[in-house]
Amino acid sequence: MKTYPLECVDLLRRARVAFKAGRTIKESFRLAQLDALVRMLEEHECDFVDALGRDLHKPRFETVVSELILVKNEALYAINNLKKWMQPQHVERNLSTSLDECLVISEPLGVVFIMGTWCSPVQMCLVPLVGAIAAGNCAIISPSEYTTHTAELLHRLTPSYLDNECFHVILASTNDLPEVVELKFDHVFFTGNREDGNKIAQVAARTLTPVTLVLGGKNPCYVDQHCDISTTTQRIAWARFHNAGQSLVAPDYILCHTELKARFVQALKCCLMQFYGSDPRESRSFGRMVNLEIFNKTKDILWRSGKVAVGGQVIEGEKYIAPTILTEVAESDSIMQQDVFGPVLPVLTVDNVDEAIAFINRHEKPLCVYAYSSNSKVCSRNSELQTIGSFCSNDSILQSLMVALPFGGVGKASGIGSYHGRYSFDTFSHKKSCLLRSTHLECVTYLRYPPYEERNLSLMTWASTLSQRSQGWCQIL
Structure with a gap:
């Protein structure tokens, strides 16, 4: 199944007509769509578990916790806070606006385009969609072609739950996405790797379309000599190896204190045994690579870097790579130069x-x-890092899942913009400035009108000088 460019043109046209008709403006409409999204996930939980099992060999536990519950939490949080988010924000008045009203009003952008990645194909499509719906937009969603069963399930279910004119799911290949972006949306939201993100940003720039990019990258993890090694290894192993290591936010490499290295690697080995047994291939809790392209890339990087301390087994026919720990890794090794979406640490x-x-x-x-x-001063030293997307001490990934925290990258390596909760609402909103003035101060404001008189300029300069010491505004205006 595939959505062809002409179909995309028609879907975009329908969405624009619906948006211009004001279909998405009312709070009641937005709440109804968010509620429908929650119902879709609840009523078809088994279908999503099956689809992700087919695409990624993903365990039911991981699908429910890291995909479905996460999206439902976002939607319910938006439902509970939407009235407050939609209210105009009052701005502090000064002398010149004492009789006026200064407001910032959140308006929907229009029709937005959301592209999800294959690592978390439900979460990465529907969490941004929650923000787009809450902000009053229409949306076209493009799930990853790599996770075919999940993409087709979203394509089939969405029309049965969400408004058929405002929200559409397309099935497009990665190579087709730049052509779709050229159709000119009001915002583009992309999650995925840097190469594809750069292409999307360049195409969007040609039409001055604003973008949010959540990209992969190398996520470092420092392990101090003073830490609870048992808890540390469990949390790191869970974060790195869930979904067979296919994650944008998992720890990408460990910077371990020299004195701790031997104990740390041994503890990781014990932890993997506890999680997945003596043969992870037989474990119902361990997934598979999404396709042979990602499998082969990960395998090649694995074999050209460091020394295998744990794991290393690969089976091409099953797209299986065992949970693997590498030691004696050099900064110049292949695994340190490329993004790795696989179970290799x-x-x-x-x-x-x-x-x-x-x-x-x-x-x-x-x-x-x-x-x-266990030393709080060591954890607080993150303030000395260059600007980063997010930070978490003594755990991993959780900061990227919380609805109250913004999540996103910074710069060409990790992205632009942020989302989750209120931050998703703001990402898909235009902040309109409104000054509602009265005419009662015309006896003063006439000083700004021609013909310009030196006396009037002197009065305005004097007023401006006074205001610099208080509110930084020319009160005479």
Whole structure:
């Protein structure tokens, strides 16, 4: 199944007509659509579990917790807060606006285009959609072609739950997406790798279409000599190896204190045994690579980097790569130069937190940084890092899932913009400035009108000088 360009043109036209007719403006409409989205996930939980099982061999537990519950939490949070978000925000008055009203009103942008990645194909499509709906937009959604069964399920279910004129799901290949973006949307939201994100941004720039990009990257994780090693290894192993390591936000490499390395690697080995048994291939809790392209890329990187301490087994026919720990990894190794979407975790060593910070700062700005230490001062040192997307101490990934925290990257390596909760609403809104003035101060404001008199200029300059000491505004105006 595929949505062809002419179909996309028609879907965009229908969405524009619906938006211009004011279909999405009312709070009641937005609430109804968000409620329908929740019902779709609840009533078809088994279908989503089956689809993700086919696409990624994803365990039911991971599908429910990291995909379905996450989207439902976002939708319910938006439902509970929508009235407050939609209310005009009053701006502080000064002397010149004491009889006026200054407001910031959140308006929907129009028709937005949301492109999800295959790592979390439900979450990455529907969490941004929650924000787009809450803000009053129409939307066209493009799930990843890599997760075929999930994409087709969204394509089939969405018309049965969401408004058929305002919301559409298309089935397009990655190569087709730039052509779709050229149709000129009011906002483009993309999650995925840097190469595809750069192409989307360049196409959008030609029509001055604003973009939000949530990209992959190298997410460093510092493990201090003073940490609870048992808890640390469990949390890192869970974050790196769930969904067979196919994640934008998992720890990408470990910067382990030299004194701790041997114990850390041994603890990781024990942890993997506890999680997946002696043969992870037989475990019902461990997934598979999404396709042979990603499998082969990960396998090649694995075999050209460091030394295998744990794991390393690969079976092409099953797209299986065992949970793997690499040691003796050099900064110049292949795995440190490329984004890795697979169950491989390289461990490098540093002598202290200063060396870890210097190492991270030598590289491009990451989407996530993690630090594990029982010393609060070590964790607080993240303030010395260059600008980063997000930070979490003594755990991993959770900061990217919380509805109350903004999540997104910074710069060409990890992205532009943020989302989740209120921040998704703001991403898909235009902040309109409104000044509702009265005519009662015309006896003063006439000073600005021609013909210009030196006396009037002197009075306005004097008033401006006074205002610089208070509210920074020419009160005479």
